[in-house]
Amino acid sequence: MQKIYVVLVIVLSCILGSCAHQASLSSNTAKPATKRTPAQAKEFADKVNRELKEQWTDAGYADWVMNTHITDDTEYLATRAMEKVLGYSAQAIKQTAEFDQLDLDSDTKRFLHLLKVSSAIVAPTDSDKQKRLAEIAAKLTSIYGKGKHCKQNSDGKKSCQDLGELSSVMASSRDYDELLDAWKGWRTISKPMKNLYEEFATLSNEGAQEVGFKNSGELWRAGYDMNPSEFKKETERLWKQVAPLYEDLHCYVRAKLKKTYGDKISNSGPIPAHLLGNMWAQEWSNIFEIVKPYGTTASIDVSAALKSKKFDALKMTRLSESFFTSLGMKKLPKSFWKNSMFTKPPHRDVVCHASAWDVNFSGDLRIKMCININEEDLITIHHELGHIYYYVYYNTLPFLYQNGAHDGFHEAIGDAIALSVTPEYLKTVGVLDKVSKDEKALINFQLKKALDKIAFLPFGKMIDEWRWKVFSGETTAENYNADWWKLREKYQGIKAPLERNVNDFDPGAKYHIPANVPYTRYFLAHILQFQFHEALCSAAGHTGPLHECSIYKSKNAGKRLIRMLSLGASKPWPDALEALTSTRQMSAKPLLNYFAPLSQWLKAQNKNEQCGW
Numbered sequence: 001m002q003k004i005y006v007v008l009v010i011v012l013s014c015i016l017g018s019c020a021h022q023a024s025l026s027s028n029t030a031k032p033a034t035k036r037t038p039a040q041a042k043e044f045a046d047k048v049n050r051e052l053k054e055q056w057t058d059a060g061y062a063d064w065v066m067n068t069h070i071t072d073d074t075e076y077l078a079t080r081a082m083e084k085v086l087g088y089s090a091q092a093i094k095q096t097a098e099f100d101q102l103d104l105d106s107d108t109k110r111f112l113h114l115l116k117v118s119s120a121i122v123a124p125t126d127s128d129k130q131k132r133l134a135e136i137a138a139k140l141t142s143i144y145g146k147g148k149h150c151k152q153n154s155d156g157k158k159s160c161q162d163l164g165e166l167s168s169v170m171a172s173s174r175d176y177d178e179l180l181d182a183w184k185g186w187r188t189i190s191k192p193m194k195n196l197y198e199e200f201a202t203l204s205n206e207g208a209q210e211v212g213f214k215n216s217g218e219l220w221r222a223g224y225d226m227n228p229s230e231f232k233k234e235t236e237r238l239w240k241q242v243a244p245l246y247e248d249l250h251c252y253v254r255a256k257l258k259k260t261y262g263d264k265i266s267n268s269g270p271i272p273a274h275l276l277g278n279m280w281a282q283e284w285s286n287i288f289e290i291v292k293p294y295g296t297t298a299s300i301d302v303s304a305a306l307k308s309k310k311f312d313a314l315k316m317t318r319l320s321e322s323f324f325t326s327l328g329m330k331k332l333p334k335s336f337w338k339n340s341m342f343t344k345p346p347h348r349d350v351v352c353h354a355s356a357w358d359v360n361f362s363g364d365l366r367i368k369m370c371i372n373i374n375e376e377d378l379i380t381i382h383h384e385l386g387h388i389y390y391y392v393y394y395n396t397l398p399f400l401y402q403n404g405a406h407d408g409f410h411e412a413i414g415d416a417i418a419l420s421v422t423p424e425y426l427k428t429v430g431v432l433d434k435v436s437k438d439e440k441a442l443i444n445f446q447l448k449k450a451l452d453k454i455a456f457l458p459f460g461k462m463i464d465e466w467r468w469k470v471f472s473g474e475t476t477a478e479n480y481n482a483d484w485w486k487l488r489e490k491y492q493g494i495k496a497p498l499e500r501n502v503n504d505f506d507p508g509a510k511y512h513i514p515a516n517v518p519y520t521r522y523f524l525a526h527i528l529q530f531q532f533h534e535a536l537c538s539a540a541g542h543t544g545p546l547h548e549c550s551i552y553k554s555k556n557a558g559k560r561l562i563r564m565l566s567l568g569a570s571k572p573w574p575d576a577l578e579a580l581t582s583t584r585q586m587s588a589k590p591l592l593n594y595f596a597p598l599s600q601w602l603k604a605q606n607k608n609e610q611c612g613w
Helices: 038-068 072-099 106-117 127-146 163-172 176-186 193-210 216-224 228-264 285-291 302-308 313-326 334-339 375-394 407-418 423-428 439-472 477-492 520-539 555-565 573-581 589-594 596-605
Strands: 148-152 158-162 355-358 365-368
Touching (some): 038 072, 038 106, 038 365, 072 106, 072 193, 106 216, 127 193, 148 176, 158 163, 163 176, 163 285, 193 216, 193 477, 216 228, 216 439, 228 285, 228 589, 228 596, 302 375, 334 365, 355 375, 365 375, 439 477, 439 520, 439 596, 520 555, 520 573, 520 589, 555 573, 589 596
Antiparallel strands (some): 148 158, 355 365
């Protein structure tokens, strides 16, 4: 799921790449006061809402330019804009303490809470440290965006491959050594990040401590309308619900890989990370042909269908838009089609990582992608437009409410819609000509989806668990890489395919680490999307198995969805969840219901295997 955020998403948790905005507290506002009143708190909150929107708008345009045209000049401009945001935000966040003991109206109280906890990073008060933090943030993102694996060819000439080219190798090659070269090569780009990241973590922790948190990890967890320690327990509760299904999938895939790679695969141990079809082994659908249950059953090849029907990047995006409008939602503005980056521009460096933007928090909607004509990118476009439509329905709210109920909500919306992109739906809109409906076709279809949705879950959980340990000091710089692989083995049952050492910084080879994008949102989104899907299907009147449901053209489902989207972050997330699902607790039960046919089938396939690792 390459799903998706933008580069300097660092101060207010700008959802999925939508970021960047600025202003400055006036000197009289910044002065300490011995006694504050509720009226002053409301005035302060109104001012921050207004000025933050202005500031993030300035930084947003600078960040967009840097993302879509990486040069030293654009990096400089984005850094300077971000410095101003960091300075303003740090000052504003610290001022919230002046109003802590007051009896405030509900809006003002929530504004101040969101200002304090909705940041992916708070800069220290010291201006030199603010500047250094902004420089490091821009540098880390730039290193990633410019990253290439270069090597000498047999003819003595140097050739280089960027992430897109290396990812194509990971997706398509079945040669063990070629895959290993691509895997190892991409991780050479992250080694220079290690010392920078250590400094980054120190500075971000200092800022978090200045506003009352132990470290940046606790700051992140405080953004979920619950005690930070309780949030850890909540993610563990959800993981335990889905772990048995993941372990069954892992067991089946490992047995299939052993038939392809022989003794390079253990009968009972972790799987080498470079053999799962993805640069980070986070989603496994690219190896579907290796693990396909029923080879004689016609598979649904959406990628081939898109190409045969002459789809291009714009046509794929318009198809995705048409799903949302079929629910009674608004058409995207002309500026979206004019300003978005749909394909990789020639002859310049860009950040291809897909992201959705409302650059000015007032409807300048854009997506940034390097779209390929395949099923994966069709799903990703739906995901990005989920963010876009969240922006559409909450961008009339005050700035601090322009966010998801929690960040997992923002990530889940588009994916919930994508669950309705069923084979039958694709046939209805003319992408597929025919669809098989027998039991073997169902298992093939569910396994392919599980290779993305279920395989991702432990990866989605461990990324931030690693960072929380870094921020808390439990994981020190000399153990960055070792602890990364301990968590990957613990949760995913995968291992590094060759020896790693203390100088390696494999976490930095994953975009969200150098870009400082919190990742637990994706874990939660992979669970919430099924909970959302189940509720929307109920609103649409669907009565069959959950995996057969498409809400395409259901105005009732659209009304239910708009009701939740329009709340933004104005209410705690259980209120928003209840608005859509009539429940107040996140649950993986709808996910398990969706994959019930596959779960039963996997258990039968694994009965003679030694599962686990």
